[in-house]
Amino acid sequence: IDAHGKGFGVDALNxxxxxxxxxxxxxxxxxQPTQYTDYTVATWISDYGRVLSTRNFTLTDAAGREFGRAVxxxxxxxxxxxxxxxLSWVGDAHADAIVDxxxxxxxxxxxxxxxxxxxxxxxxxxMRYIEMMLDMLPVDMLTQEAPVRLDIHFLKECRFGQTLTxxxxxxxxSALFEISADGAAAAVRxxxxxx
Numbered sequence: 001i002d003a004h005g006k007g008f009g010v011d012a013l014n015x016x017x018x019x020x021x022x023x024x025x026x027x028x029x030x031x032q033p034t035q036y037t038d039y040t041v042a043t044w045i046s047d048y049g050r051v052l053s054t055r056n057f058t059l060t061d062a063a064g065r066e067f068g069r070a071v072x073x074x075x076x077x078x079x080x081x082x083x084x085x086x087l088s089w090v091g092d093a094h095a096d097a098i099v100d101x102x103x104x105x106x107x108x109x110x111x112x113x114x115x116x117x118x119x120x121x122x123x124x125x126x127m128r129y130i131e132m133m134l135d136m137l138p139v140d141m142l143t144q145e146a147p148v149r150l151d152i153h154f155l156k157e158c159r160f161g162q163t164l165t166x167x168x169x170x171x172x173x174s175a176l177f178e179i180s181a182d183g184a185a186a187a188v189r190x191x192x193x194x195x
Contacts, residue, residue, distance in 0.1 A: 002043050002044075003020070006097045007094065013076065014079075017078060019077060020076055021075050021076075021077050021123075021157075022072060022073075022126055023052055023075045023153075023154050024072070024073040024151075024152060025070065025071070025072045025126065025150070026071050026072075027149065027150040028068060028069050028149045028150075029067065029068045030067045030068065030147045031067055031145065031147070032145075033061065033067065038061070038062045039059050039060060039067075040059070040060045041058070042057065042058045043056065043057050044056055044099035045097050045099060046099060046101060046102065046103055048087050048094075048098070050086055050088055051075055051084055051086075052075055052087070053074045053076075053087060053090065054073050054074075054103060055071075055072045055073075056070070056101075056103045056104055057070040057072070058104050069104035070104075070105075071103045071105055071106070075087075082157065105149075123157040123158060123159050124157070124164075132166050132179070133168070133175070133192065136166060136175075137175055137192075141170075141175070144194060146173075148193065148194050148195070149191075149193045150190065150191075151191050151193075152188065152189075153190065154187070154188055155188065158181045158187050158188070163181070163182055164179055165181075166179050167179070167180075173194045175192045176189075176190075177189065177190040178190075
């Protein structure tokens with residue numbers, strides 16, 4: 001919605017056969033809000049690079065306490081060639097969209113991960129990857145009350161019809177994941193860390 005309001009949402013990009021794709025994501029939650037709890041999501045763009053744009057998020061409860069934060073990095077692709085587009089023009093045309101505020105946490109790390117399902121770009125969407133990873137973990141790990149951080153690094157697309165392999169390695173209070181398609185090199189790497 002924020003990108004749409006600033007003139008570079010998916011609807012505007014699709015007119016030129018372009019789209020945004022998520023490249024990396026890091027999420028931190030200090031606690032899990034209960035169902036039906038009111039909270040506020042704030043989002044802003046902190047920078048444009050030649051290849052990636054950084055969009056940030058914070059979650060704040062009704063009392064004004066921040067309990068979650070995320071940093072996402074997005075690339076723009078040509079939907080015909082499936083290749084990245086130089087973002088210099090976006091930074092030039094929409095410099096006023098950049099907010100002079102640092103990301104709320106470290107940018108996404110490069111780590112190992114695995115997972116899948118199709119979105120409007122016809123590749124596996126982020127939530128499906130997360131579901132695949134979480135399904136690999138013991139329930140007591142998932143239900144513990146502790147701050148958690150999720151890092152995802154998307155190396156290449158997983159597309160409709162491919163067979164995905166999900167790998168998981170537990171290391172103390174961390175879980176490392178790697179997803180590959182049709183036996184090829186890793187397409188997604190991720191980690192979940194409980195602090």
